[in-house]
Amino acid sequence: MFKKMKTIVIGKAIKSAESESEKFSVIWGLPVLSSDAISSVSYACEEILMVLVPVLGIASYKPLMGIAAAIVGLLLILVFSYRQTIECYPHGGGSYSVASDNLGKVPGLVAAASLSIDYVLTVAVSTCSGTAAITSAFPQTIPFRVEITLFLILLLTLGNLRGIRESSILFGIPTYLFIFSIIAMIATGLIKVFVFGQVPQPTTALPPQAQDVTILLLLKAFSSGCTALTGVEAVSNGIPNFKAPSQKNAKRVLALLALLVFVIFSGVCYLASMYKVAHAENVTVVSQIASRVFGSGTIMYFTVQATTAMILIMAANTAFADLPLLLSLLAKDGFVARSFGSRGARLSFSNGIMLLFLLSSVLVIVFKAETHLLIPLYAVGVFLSFTLSQTGMLKKWITHRQGNWRHKAVINGFGALMTAVTCVIIAVSKFASGAWIVLICIPSLVAFMLFIRKHYNKVRDNLSIEDSSSDLILENPTENYILLPVQSVNKSFVKALNYAMTLGKKIEVYHVSTNKAETERLKVKFGQLGLDFPLLIEEAPYRNINETLLAHVDKEQARLNKHEMLTVVLPQFVIPKRWHYMLHNQTSLRLKSALVRRRDVAVVTIPYIINE
Known part of the structure; x- marks a missing residue:
């Protein structure tokens, strides 16, 4: 519209090639x-x-x-x-x-x-x-x-x-x-x-x-x-x-x-x-x-x-x-x-x-x-x-x-x-x-x-590569480290999981628990998927889900060797009507904005479209 x-x-719209005629x-x-x-x-x-x-x-x-x-x-x-x-x-x-x-x-x-x-x-x-x-x-x-x-x-x-x-x-x-x-x-x-x-x-x-x-x-x-x-x-x-x-x-x-x-x-x-x-x-x-x-x-x-x-x-x-x-x-x-x-x-x-x-x-x-x-x-x-x-x-x-x-x-x-x-x-x-x-x-x-x-000068200086840039490249590529946060086992999570499996086998599914009953139901559903990947659960007594997750990312990042990367795969559902976004927490968007500030962390967002 x-x-x-x-x-x-x-x-x-006008083609770039037509600029002279304009x-x-x-x-x-x-x-x-x-x-x-x-x-x-x-x-x-x-x-x-x-x-x-x-x-x-x-x-x-x-x-x-x-x-x-x-x-x-x-x-x-x-x-x-x-x-x-x-x-x-x-x-x-x-x-x-x-x-x-x-x-x-x-x-x-x-x-x-x-x-x-x-x-x-x-x-x-x-x-x-x-x-x-x-x-x-x-x-x-x-x-x-x-x-x-x-x-x-x-x-x-x-x-x-x-x-x-x-x-x-x-x-x-x-x-x-x-x-x-x-x-x-x-x-x-x-x-x-x-x-x-x-x-x-x-x-x-x-x-x-x-x-x-x-x-x-x-x-x-x-x-x-x-x-x-x-x-x-x-x-x-x-x-x-x-x-x-x-x-x-x-x-x-x-x-x-x-x-x-x-x-x-x-x-x-x-x-x-x-x-x-x-x-x-x-x-x-x-x-x-x-x-x-x-x-x-x-x-x-x-x-x-x-x-x-x-x-x-x-x-x-x-x-x-x-x-x-x-x-x-x-x-x-x-x-x-x-x-x-x-x-x-x-x-x-x-x-x-x-x-x-x-x-x-x-x-x-x-x-x-x-x-x-x-x-x-x-x-x-x-x-x-x-x-x-x-x-x-x-x-x-x-x-x-x-x-x-x-x-x-x-x-x-x-x-x-x-x-x-x-x-x-x-x-x-x-x-x-x-x-x-x-x-x-x-x-x-x-x-x-x-x-x-x-x-702009600061951005350029940070991004520029010196003449001797060979030390920036990983000499012996290792398997990718993948972190997949999960709040509930659903189709959006499964789509993100399927994508994460294409990146490598070192996948850690991570859940921040704020409600024991919900966490127990999550464990049952996750077990029904029959996966070999571990489900790591961490308690958040103050219900600060994002802070707890980011602290875990920082801990995992500190274990990385030189030039290694941690990939965080975030499930995100997409709603056709924009005003409906007010009805949801938008946890993935807030997490992404925080994660992109970490140097050795890659963030991949997997969208799942909600049909109406």
């Missing part, structure tokens, strides 16, 4: 891996105005365009830098791969932790922003913000579990619709003003300037607007998801991403400046601009709102595409559980997708689907990973000095400097608003990953 439902929800082309890779960066512009302008308007009032719009220009300049630096990352690291991983390769294990893990936190926040922020766009158009849905957001995350999760190709088509179309509608809004707004001479009117009454412009104010506004750059690293992280030639296709997508972010972010900021748009409760800046350009209640207004909501939701798909891939690389290196490196039935890293669903849902519930509460947590990790990536590339060029390394080192060096400065600005300006949470989570996550790696 479960398998049938799984097939209906996420589709039929990868992105440029057309479908662009919307999936750029949706985060493109969607960020829909609230980045609003975040800048939330800082400027309360202080500068009507005078906010001149510095708005200057801040937008600085952010666009930083975008160009990042794009040039990440083109070089794509060229040097075709296997993906982005900041994690670059930092690990050039700066060392810990910087690489810091980058990985920063990216992981960023991806979880991307899902939470994007879906909450999508919900905000929905509630702006339909205010009656405001009380259900959390429920709507969780439902959107669930849809994204199910879509991504269906595989890369299906999710790219499913989530790519809304991204293109947003691009066309928002560019149409920008073009229409500019034409109305510069061609038809319309005089823009402020959407809301703005207060007069209360204070002078200060460097701290501009830096705080700049740090808020830098959310427009989140997601730029996604293309370099997801190179393996592109069809061949993967690097060339990734570079094309990165260039198109930069062009779209430049046009849309600059256009939205310019229209906001013309129409003197300010932050309003429950109404987004894009909603206000669309209502001024197209008119409230028009088809185009609702188109912009609908596509904005969709792109904000689709932005989370960037995280669903990249975090599972990052986790697979970390799993390969032994820093997270191995299960994150396994592909699911649809060739997606389904365990990483499910983890992202759970963590982002928790964030949404904790922060009550409030975008502005989540934004301060958002950009710190992004720019920290930017900085480590650029610094790693700088060191690579200086160390290897291959080709035209000097101008490449200048690009990455300048990128490292600018992103480091931006990271410090964001951390300081947003610290009290919640950035401190991320600054605690990053080192904690790094420590946790190092702990996991330490565990």
Whole structure:
């Protein structure tokens, strides 16, 4: 039943040989891996105005365009830098791969932790922003913000579990619709003003300037607007998801991403400046601009709102595409559980997708689907990973000095400097608003990953065989020592006994007695089997059956010679209905979990199926 439902929800399993057909082309890779960066512009302008308007009032719009220009300049630096990352690291991983390769294990893990936190926040922020766009158009849905957001995350999760190709088509179309509608809004707004001479009117009454412009104010506004750059690293992280030639296709997508972010972010900021748009409760800046350009209640207004909501939701798909891939690389290196490196039935890293669903849902519930509460947590990790990536590339060029390394080192060096400065600005300006949470989570996550790696190293050291391994092999194989616990003589015991007899003749049937009458009946039934094997009975006055049996195993184990083994054969009956297990003691399962911890003891479980 479960398998049938799984097939209906996420589709039929895909063969490993079909993996190439599941990868992105440029057309479908662009919307999936750029949706985060493109969607960020829909609230980045609003975040800048939330800082400027309360202080500068009507005078906010001149510095708005200057801040937008600085952010666009930083975008160009990042794009040039990440083109070089794509060229040097075709296997993906982005900041994690670059930092690990050039700066060392810990910087690489810091980058990985920063990216992981960023991806979880991307899902939470994007879906909450999508919900905000929905509630702006339909205010009656405001009380259900959390429920709507969780439902959107669930849809994204199910879509991504269906595989890369299906999710790219499913989530790519809304991204293109947003691009066309928002560019149409920008073009229409500019034409109305510069061609038809319309005089823009402020959407809301703005207060007069209360204070002078200060460097701290501009830096705080700049740090808020830098959310427009989140997601730029996604293309370099997801190179393996592109069809061949993967690097060339990734570079094309990165260039198109930069062009779209430049046009849309600059256009939205310019229209906001013309129409003197300010932050309003429950109404987004894009909603206000669309209502001024197209008119409230028009088809185009609702188109912009609908596509904005969709792109904000689709932005989370960037995280669903990249975090599972990052986790697979970390799993390969032994820093997270191995299960994150396994592909699911649809060739997606389904365990990483499910983890992202759970963590982002928790964030949404904790922060009550409030975008502005989540934004301060958002950009710190992004720019920290930017900085480590650029610094790693700088060191690579200086160390290897291959080709035209000097101008490449200048690009990455300048990128490292600018992103480091931006990271410090964001951390300081947003610290009290919640950035401190991320600054605690990053080192904690790094420590946790190092702990996991330490565990895997211990397991490897215990299992590894030295060059001279001949002393591990038993020179003169002896007959197997077999212990067969018995609680009652029945068909399950007889099946286990028959199997034990195939292993050897040194079989000891062992019974722990807690009731003399039952033990006497057991002795009679065992005698009726006509066996040559001894029945060893040991009293347990405190009814501690398992402890008594384990003590006996330890005693027998101590008698073994070097490399000899004791085999414990455990009868276990299997019940068709799972809930029936609550009606039984499950002694065999508890014994097995204890016995597997003993080095020279082999445990064999013999199932006996109970028919109903």
